[in-house]
Amino acid sequence: MRLKRTKGVVMAGLLASSGAALACADVGCDPAWSLFGGAQACHNRVVIGPGNDSRVNLLALLRDSAGLGLTGAVTGGGDYPKPEYDEEGFGHTFLDWGMVTRQWVPAFDPQAEPPANVIDGPCAAFRAATPQFTDALAANRAVPQAERSVLANARMQLVARCADPKLPAVLPGVAASSAPGKAFLGYLTASDAFYATRYSEAANGYAALASAPDPWVAETARYMVARAWLGEALLHSTDEYGYFGGLKAVDKAAALRGKAALADYIKAYPKGRYTESAKGLERRALWLSGDFAALGQRYESVLTGAPKEGEALVDLLNEADGKYLSNADNPNPRGGGLLLLAAADLMAMRVVDPDERYDLGGADKQIDAATLASQQASFLRAPELFAFLQANHAFYVTKDYARVLQLIPDDAKRASYTPLAFSRQVLRGQALAAKGDPNEAGFWLELLGGAKALWQRPTVELGLAMNWERHGKLAQVFAPGSPITDRMVREILLTHSAGSALLHRVALDGQGLQSERDAALFTLLYKQLSRGDYAGFRSNLTLVRGDAPTEGLWGFAPGTAAPLGLFAKGRTAQAGFACPVLQGTVAALAANPQDSHARLCLGEFWRLNGFDGFTTLDTAPPKGRLGGAANDFPGKPLARGAIYAAAIVDPRTAPDDRAYALYRAVNCYGPSGYNGCGGEDVPIAQRKGWYDRLKREFPKSLWAQKQKYYW
Secondary structure, three states: OOOOOOHHHHHHHHHOOOOOOOOOOOOOOOOOOOOOOOOOOOOEEOOOOOOOOHHHHHHHHHHHHOOOOOOOOOOOOOOOOOOOHHHHHHOOOEEOHHHHHOOOOOOOOOOOOOOHHHHHOHHHHHHHOHHHHHHHHHHOOOOOHHHHHHHHHHHHHHHHHHHOOOOOOOHHHOOOOOHHHHHHHHHHHHHHHHHOOOHHHHHHHHHOOOOOOOHHHHHHHHHHHHHHHHHHHHOOOEOOOOOEOOHHHOOHHHHHHHHHHHHHHHHHOOOOOOHHHHHHHHHHHHHHOOOHHHHHHHHHHHHHHOOOOOHHHHHHHHHHHHHHHOOOOOOOOOOOOHHHHHHHHHHOOOOOOOOOOOOOOOOOOOOOHHHHHOOHHHHOOOHHHHHHHHHHHHHHHOOOHHHHHHHOOOOOOOOOOOHHHHHHHHHHHHHHHHHOOOOHHHHHHHHHOOOOOOOHHHHHHHHHHHHHHHOOOHHHHOOOOOOOOOHHHHHHHHHHOOOHHHHHHHHHOOOOOHHHHHHHHHHHHHHHHHHOOHHHHHHHHOOOOOOOOOOOHHHOOOOOOOOOOHHHHOOOOEOOEOOOOHHHHHHHHHHOOOOHHHHHHHHHHHHHOOOOOOOOOOOOOOOOOOOOOOOOOOOOOOOHHHHHHHHHHOOOOOHHHHHHHHHHHHHOOOOOOOOOOOOOOOOHHHHHHHHHHHHHHOOOOHHHHHOOOOO
């Protein structure tokens, strides 16, 4: 269900004491499989770094201070969160804000009916507070029974009118004679204005009740003065579509009145009914008034004292990020305390990664080494954190890898690691890799021993696997007893880097996971068939198990089921052009790789089973990514378009085959005009030439009669 964003709903959200996290668009996220964490993207790492969502970094630092892992204990235990549809490619190496907080925040159910407060906005809050009003009214025995009934009924009618302003006005016909009754009526009058967004009028009405004879009215009205002025501050801040226009659209004078009113309430009621709420609204008032220096200090204080888990912490981190760290209106997000300063520094080290398809851009103004060094006094209580920040700057900004190694000593033999300690060591490992240090692999092997918290071991395995791949030691990843056990890491290397011998060995490994064996065999068969190793394909086709799946080609990726059954059960022909089963076609090609008819039948197999455009196993990752440093499988795939082009010009091609090749060559571009068969594009003149030749040389063929157009 899609909700219409009414002005009331928007105002309710802006007046809430915590901000909401922005969700990603309805797209998947394929992470960049490397340890490089300098570019902001749609995924995060357990390693604290510039490219992470600042909330993830803040959470890690907060939990580090309590000796905890990112989401659990540093000694392991607990299960990885179940991924959502757009997180399925993360494996156990990558994460996002939703994933790390899922255990504390109820999952969103798109089929569930939204809560009433989401649909009705402020009116739901007005309705929910009814018992407080009626209880206070009943508790004041100085209000005559008749007045109590009238006032309680009036409030119920006001709630109804809040939801439907077309209902007649309520209060003109209501009167009270007792002093406390008049106070309750005054409160209703101010509330009627508040929920009708006449905030200035409401604020004045509430203010007049500060000395009301009823204690509930006096306290609640004093609190509501602040809420009314904050509502006035935001009244004209959103456009017709509900989008907030920034602080330039806020009524600063009203925000300052709200700020003063909150201070007045907290002074008068230090342990009052609404004191905690008022303290949260004080942060909102600081934001709206543009007092970011005070806001940063307030967030630092609240974050330091907050519980280290739970939904309230998630809300607070969302708020601190949205209103302070990532707020474009904030001229200096480094004005907070140690935690916020560290998070802001990391954000200011973000760089652009040209190989990252989800790159969200680098820092608007990158922090320089001198500015960072000037902060040393701020980190006197956290020297390891300060050294870590300097090391990140050296690695990502100045690329001084030797400096990283100076700043972060080797500490790879711990029994376990908190988030900061682990992040420090991984960054050291990255520097070793960047320098080509011969001890890099040994470092990762030592670090594995203490990488026990969620996401830590797969991260170290990634570093080790990339080292072995770069140094031609791919077979060690798949050797018996290999320390690299992560499914995603192993399957990425199989699908992109492994040669035929290694793929064959893994496919035959009876001790391996069936999913890994299937991925290896699918990759082997696909690459042998597409690259012309027909004899090898024939010998390995017998390894396909009888119950191998045939579905999921376009969803195939490391970590998913391989559609291995396609090679044994896939379609090979359709009416009008006779082809044997795939085994027969491959036997003919093994005997004569230039057999035109067999090549055309191979094209039919690719076409009929949806392989057009399937490049998952043909497109290597960038050199700096897992799977991009080695390619032990020789050759390039034979495009279907190349099969037709060769058959057309080969004098040995039979007439019926040539007619079919012309027909298929023309249809490679139909009806969109774009090449759907792979290989080199040809100009429209060439496509017209194929069409004309089909009509001229084979006018009575089925294919000439079927072909009405060229594209």
